[in-house]
Structures are given as structure tokens and as C-alpha cells.
Amino acid sequence: MPPTRRLRTEPIVRVRTGCLTCRRRKKKCDESRPACAGCVRNKLSCSWPIHIPGAGSGSGASTAVQPSAPDLRPSTVANLSDEASFSSDSPSSAAGPDQPSSPVSVALANNESASLVPMGYSHPSPRHTTSALDLPSSFAVGNVMPRSLSMLPGYSSESYQLLSHYLATTADCMANGSTPINPFLVQIVPLAFTSDLLLQLVLTQSAAHRAFRCRNDSDEIAHSHYTKALQLFRREVTEFIDGKESNPLMLTVGALVMCFTETAKGDMNGTIFDHLSAANSLLTRLLSMSDAAVPKDLKDFVIEYYTYTAAVSMISIDARVSPQLLLNFDLEQRARELLQSEYVGNLCGCWMELLLLIPCIFDLGRQWMMHDGQPTMPTADDIAMFGSLQSQILRWSPYTFVTPEVFLAGRIFQQALLLYLYTALSSFSRSESGMYRGLMDTAITEAMSYLNQLSATARINSGLCWPIAVVGSCLSDPTQRDDLRQRLNTMVSTFGLGNMQRTLLLLEHMWETPLDEAGPWNICRAMEQNQIWISFA
Structure with a gap:
């Protein structure tokens, strides 16, 4: 018989000393x-x-004052300065030799280390402007009661400035405005306030975006946050692999946030593909969880997030030599379930159906191309598949209830997808006897016409780098090239997203090559030749 357990008679005394950070972390x-x-x-x-x-009390213990939380609603934060400088004592560090280039790939590859990818900016930092977030961390009220401004113990005032920039600017630039509800605010921000990891990743994304907008290639704050995000993400992934953490939600969303951090800062080293690979494996487990554990709206957004990023990134893979498919069958089926409800999202707009055809065209084009780049003769099955894909693209139409800007963007994607399909038939050729030359010229003309009807400053442009790259890679007319050049420059000035500037950089290289070496299927070759590894997300 087990011994009788003595009842506790003395009161439980909980220690109320220690720093606020350890109290919050329960350490x-x-x-x-x-x-x-x-x-x-x-x-x-x-x-x-x-x-x-x-x-x-008489014990002499210090009494903690509850912090005064500033109003950080988007409507309020939008009025704060985006360019407020940070205090000189803000923590910063450069990447050491033990910093991973991708936390996920490193954790999955026996913790091999690499140096931190430098952020490429080129213009001076902005002038200092005063905002509410420049106030010191504490101040006296009537010389009686000092109050702390910290809403997040353990985070400095620098974090408030980055959170302000995210709420007022970054979140708007990431979403294309297809719907009035911005999931980068209503889905990501609440999650970030429940997870140290996700909050750090959001602050990192904001820091990267702000640094690129300022063209500051020596932004220590952006470097420091990027380094910290990689370290924290690597630790969390390692714990997940070791079985210490069973909920993949924060890691999955975190991997996707890291993808768009690379989009914001204009990474040219292909780091986004490491994050995509991690998100792929995590997402499958996440989607198996019930709606009680993960709300359906959040699941839908994560599916859209991954589908969009994976689909537009596949063009960066050389179909001649790589069997890689970033969108597997299970995830594709999940995305198709969204189509049944006429889903419109802030990344895929109304054209998710077109995005889901990209892997099909990629797989078909890969079968027609030999490893040495020479085309092979298509089989009867290939011709039938080509006809089916062409029919699906031509039959597609934007939903009638979307805004005119979303409608135009859908048509632009449609014409770009036709070009992607037509140029898969053989090595790209625009000669008089070139296969489907007339259809290709028509698709180019239609795409440029739709682009000319759409203002380059409209939010919907934040999701148009992929069709612009596809159409631009086929252009031979100097006037049309200049139109795209001006559009991309305007987009960079308006949104400050690095992938827009990298898209223009890549097109400039392609426009210097012979026309028969251009086209969307040679985008990956141009990346390899010029060491520009980007995603068009």
C-alpha cells in the first residue's frame, strides 16, 4: 500500500523577484x-x-509597476514615422562563422554552418524623424510615479518601431489588396503575440523591408534581427525534430514569414528555397490538425501562402536537370478545395486556378527537354496534355465580383501562363517559322495591354513579379521593354520590396542575350549565369 502523503501545512511562497524577462518566460x-x-x-x-x-510592504521588496501599453492599432500606428532612427545603444551584431544561411536546412543537415547572407542595399539611410516611439523606455509622471512604456517585457523600444513599421507599411506591401481584410494583420499579428519565435520573425521582416526602402546597406538593426531570427528558428526546428515540440503551427507560419522576409530584402542567394522546403514538410502535418486546433481561416491563408510562393518559385528551377516539384499532390488538392468556394486571397487574388497549372506545365516542359537542353519530339500523350492545359487556361475567367484591379491582374496572369505553355514546346524561337509564333505575339500584346490599364502604384502589383518576368523575358521591342522597366522602377519606389528590384535586374540581363536564348524557360539559366537566385513571390 503506498505511504500516506503528508498534507502541506505551510503556504506556498512564490518568488516575486527577478527580472521581468525571466518572469514572462517563467524561468x-x-x-x-x-x-x-x-x-x-x-x-x-x-x-x-x-x-x-x-x-x-515591510519586507522591503521592490514593487513592479504595470507597464503602460501604447496604442498599436493599425489606424494609430499608421500615423507614426516609418523612418524613425534607433537609439545608439540598440543591440546589433554581425553574423559570425557559426551562423546558418538557413536555420531549417542547417538543422536538417547535421548543423552544418555557413555565414549570414549580407543584405544588399545601395542608398544612404534616412534622416532622423521624431515619433512617439522615440520616447525613453520610462518617464516620470508628475515627479511621483515612473511608468514603463514596455508592453512586451524583454523587448526594447527598437521593437516598437519595427512593429509600428510592420503594421503601417510592411503588412500592406505584402498583401495585394484583393480583399478588404489583410491576413498579414488579422492572422499573423495575433499569432505573433503568442509566440516569441513568430514575433521575432515579424520584427525581422519589418526590419528587412524598412532597410531596403531606405537603401541602407549597413543597417545594423536589420542584420542583427536577421541573425537573431535565424538562431531562434534553428533552435525551434531542432527541438521539433527532437520531439520536444509537437505543434507545427508556429514553425510553419514562421517558415512562410521567412520566405517573405527574403522577398522584402531582395535576397539573391536562393535562401527562400530553404524556407520553402521546410514549410512543405511542416505544412503537411499542420493540415492534419483539426479546425479546433487551427482555425479554418488560418489554414486557408497558410495554404494560399504556400501555394502562391511555391508555384511562382518553380520557374527558378531548371526543368532540364531538376525533378523537383515544390507543390506536391496533397497540397495541390488542399488548394483545389479552396477553389470550390470561389476563394479570393491577398496573395493569389482570384487566379489560384492558374497558379495550380504551373506545376503541370513545368512537368510537361521537363519531359520535352533533354539534359543537354536540346528538345525531344513530343509524344501523342504530350500533345494531348498540351491541348488540355491550353484549353483550361483559355477557358479561365476572373470572378465577376472582384474589383477591376484584381480582374486585370488575373488577365495578366492568364496571358503569362499561355506564354509559359507555348514556350515549353521547344527551345524558345521567334523566327518566322517558329512554332506558335503568332499565338505568342498575341499573348504578349494582350499582356502588355492589360498592364498599361493597371496603375503601377496599385497594391495588386505586389503580386505581379511572376507574370512581368515571364512576359518581359519574351520581349524584343525596345518600347515594350522600356514600359516594363519604368513599371518596375515605380513599383520599387512605391512598395520598397527587394524582389521587384531583383526582377528588373534579371530582365536587364536577359535583354542583353540573343532572343533565342530568352523566354521563361531560360530564366533559370540567366540566374545561374549571373548568380541571381531569386523567387518571384
Whole structure:
């Protein structure tokens, strides 16, 4: 018989000392000042309760004042300065030799290390402007009660500035405005306030976006946050692999946020493909969870997020030598289920059906191309598949209830997809006897006509890098090339997204090559030749 357990008679005394950061993390604090060992070890900002003279009991313990939370609603934050500079004591660090180029690929590859990819910017940093977030971390009210401005213990005022920029600018630039509800706000932000990992990734995305907008190639804050995000993400992935964490939600969303961080900063090293690979494996497990564990709206957005990013990234893969497909059958079926409800999203607009045809065209084109780049004769099955894909593209039409801008963007994608299909028939040729030359010329003319009807400053342009790259790779007319050049420059100035500038850079290289070496199936070759590895997400 088990021994009788003695009932506890003395009260449970909970320690109320220690820094606020350790309290929030529910970790034991050694109470070393000014920074405890736990915060130093985890590279966190160590903040302490403020002692109020005359307050507290006879024990002499300091009393913590509840922080005063600033109003960070989008409507309020939008009025704050995007370009407020950070204090000189803001933590920053350069990547050391032990920093991974991708936290996921490193964790999955026996922790092999690589250096941090530098962020490529070219213009001076902005002038300092004062905002509400430039206030010190605490101030006295009537010389009586000092109050802390920190809503997030462990995060400095620098984090408020980045959160402000995300809410006011970055989230709007990431979404294309197809719907009035922005999931980068209503889905990502609430999640970020429940996860240290996701909050750090959101701040990193904001820092990268702000740095590119400012053309600041020495932005230490952006570098520091990017380094910290990789370290934290690597640790979380390692714990997930070791079975210490069973919920893949934060990691999946985190991997996708990292994809768009690369989009924002204009990475040219292909780091986004590492994040996509991680998201692929995590997403399958996430989608198996019930709607009670993961709300349906969030699942739908994650499916759209991955489908869009994976589909437009496939053009960066050389179909002649790679069997890789970023969108597997199960994930494709999940996306097709959304189509049954006439889904319109802030990444895929109303053209998700067209995006799901990209892997089909990629697979068909790969079968027609030999490893040495020479075309092979298509079989009867290939011809039948070609006809089916062409029919599906031509039959597609934007939903009647979408806005005119979304309608135009859908038509632009449609013409770009036709070009992608037509140029898969053989090596790209625009000669008089070239196969489907007339159809290709018509698709180019239609695409440029739709683009000319759409303002380059409309939010919908944030999702048009893929069709612009496809159409641009087929252009031979100097006037049409200049039209695209001006559009992309305007887009870069308006949205400040690095992938837009990299798209123009890649097209400039392609326009210098002979026409028979151009076309969408040679985009990956141009990337290899010029060492520009990008996604068009």
C-alpha cells in the first residue's frame, strides 16, 4: 500500500523577484544586475521592475509597476514615422562563422554552418524623424510615479518601431489588396503575440523591408534581427525534430514569414528555397490538425501562402536537370478545395486556378527537354496534355465580383501562363517559322495591354513579379521593354520590396542575350549565369 502523503501545512511562497524577462518566460532568474545570466545567455533585453519609493510592504521588496501599453492599432500606428532612427545603444551584431544561411536546412543537415547572407542595399539611410516611439523606455509622471512604456517585457523600444513599421507599411506591401481584410494583420499579428519565435520573425521582416526602402546597406538593426531570427528558428526546428515540440503551427507560419522576409530584402542567394522546403514538410502535418486546433481561416491563408510562393518559385528551377516539384499532390488538392468556394486571397487574388497549372506545365516542359537542353519530339500523350492545359487556361475567367484591379491582374496572369505553355514546346524561337509564333505575339500584346490599364502604384502589383518576368523575358521591342522597366522602377519606389528590384535586374540581363536564348524557360539559366537566385513571390 503506498505511504500516506503528508498534507502541506505551510503556504506556498512564490518568488516575486527577478527580472521581468525571466518572469514572462517563467524561468528562474539569478537576479544579477544590470543583466541576469539567463538574459545574457539567450541574448535578451534584461528589464527590471521599477522601485516606487514608499510603496511595498515591510519586507522591503521592490514593487513592479504595470507597464503602460501604447496604442498599436493599425489606424494609430499608421500615423507614426516609418523612418524613425534607433537609439545608439540598440543591440546589433554581425553574423559570425557559426551562423546558418538557413536555420531549417542547417538543422536538417547535421548543423552544418555557413555565414549570414549580407543584405544588399545601395542608398544612404534616412534622416532622423521624431515619433512617439522615440520616447525613453520610462518617464516620470508628475515627479511621483515612473511608468514603463514596455508592453512586451524583454523587448526594447527598437521593437516598437519595427512593429509600428510592420503594421503601417510592411503588412500592406505584402498583401495585394484583393480583399478588404489583410491576413498579414488579422492572422499573423495575433499569432505573433503568442509566440516569441513568430514575433521575432515579424520584427525581422519589418526590419528587412524598412532597410531596403531606405537603401541602407549597413543597417545594423536589420542584420542583427536577421541573425537573431535565424538562431531562434534553428533552435525551434531542432527541438521539433527532437520531439520536444509537437505543434507545427508556429514553425510553419514562421517558415512562410521567412520566405517573405527574403522577398522584402531582395535576397539573391536562393535562401527562400530553404524556407520553402521546410514549410512543405511542416505544412503537411499542420493540415492534419483539426479546425479546433487551427482555425479554418488560418489554414486557408497558410495554404494560399504556400501555394502562391511555391508555384511562382518553380520557374527558378531548371526543368532540364531538376525533378523537383515544390507543390506536391496533397497540397495541390488542399488548394483545389479552396477553389470550390470561389476563394479570393491577398496573395493569389482570384487566379489560384492558374497558379495550380504551373506545376503541370513545368512537368510537361521537363519531359520535352533533354539534359543537354536540346528538345525531344513530343509524344501523342504530350500533345494531348498540351491541348488540355491550353484549353483550361483559355477557358479561365476572373470572378465577376472582384474589383477591376484584381480582374486585370488575373488577365495578366492568364496571358503569362499561355506564354509559359507555348514556350515549353521547344527551345524558345521567334523566327518566322517558329512554332506558335503568332499565338505568342498575341499573348504578349494582350499582356502588355492589360498592364498599361493597371496603375503601377496599385497594391495588386505586389503580386505581379511572376507574370512581368515571364512576359518581359519574351520581349524584343525596345518600347515594350522600356514600359516594363519604368513599371518596375515605380513599383520599387512605391512598395520598397527587394524582389521587384531583383526582377528588373534579371530582365536587364536577359535583354542583353540573343532572343533565342530568352523566354521563361531560360530564366533559370540567366540566374545561374549571373548568380541571381531569386523567387518571384
